[in-house]
Amino acid sequence: GAGVSQTPSNKVTEKGKYVELRCDPISGHTALYWYRQSLGQGPEFLIYFQGTGAADDSGLPNDRFFAVRPEGSVSTLKIQRTERGDSAVYLCASSLATPGEQYFGPGTRLTVT
């Protein structure tokens, strides 16, 4: 079946603007994760959904970042008042109940100018 998809592939925005990044998980996967990968670094955890609820949002850097998953499938990561330091690749992953079997999407490269 189809893998995890993310849109857009690339997003360029001006400092101070609002952006939304979308993730479509593998069908039937109940868990969904967002990670942020800065240049030359490994991915860092942002937030994890189990179904519709955020089970762990401890990785969100501040209150400008918010994510939703209203129907337990597609998720949107929302960033308000973007800053240049938000520039990174945002990765989404999904999994079934088995811990660790996370399947990643191709990521969205966000550039804040």
Added chain:
Amino acid sequence: AQTVTQSQPEMSVQEAETVTLSCTYDTSENNYYLFWYKQPPSRQMILVIRQEAYKQQNATENRFSVNFQKAAKSFSLKISDSQLGDTAMYFCAFIRTGANSKLTFGKGITLSVRP
């Protein structure tokens, strides 16, 4: 909290030869999983190999194998018969057991396979 350390920023290997990528980790957990992920320039993170901490036998997947030393908290990846398509960034990652815990990644290592 868990930490994963990959101290080699980059490595190079001749095609068809063998290369070993190093990883160490720190945790107070007793039950966990360790992974190696490959990330080519396309950005797609691909699972290469997985090791359950409770298993003493080292995991093997075709040309990829690991040397898991639980007491030393070491988890290295050996790639045999290196191919040009192995050129990518490789990340070591840790996850504790339990429902859908988050992955903790190392900084990664850039592997270049020379023709």
